[in-house]
Amino acid sequence: MIQQKEYSKRSDMFNYRATPVPINPNWKELVSSLVNKRNQMQLSQEALAYKIGCADSLIGKWERYERLPSGFMLLDWIEALDCKLKVQ
Secondary structure, three states: OHHHHHHHOOOOEEOOOOOOEEOOHHHHHHHHHHHHHHHHOOOOHHHHHHHHOOOHHHHHHHHOOOOOOOHHHHHHHHHHOOOOOOOO
């Protein structure tokens, strides 16, 4: 049990589910890009949450890989930062 706890705290693991799963590198890149854009815009997590219309604690959870946004909320997150999602 202790091993699993240590395992679930690794930064390369997504801890949202009962059993941690590896974080997809594409997801890490997307979230990192959104965090960088938010910082460039000098927006706090609270200000971004207000723009999106969600709880301010939710932004931090998304950025720390503790929660996954729904598809709708992900698009709101991207749009609130004046970004576009390009699918290749």
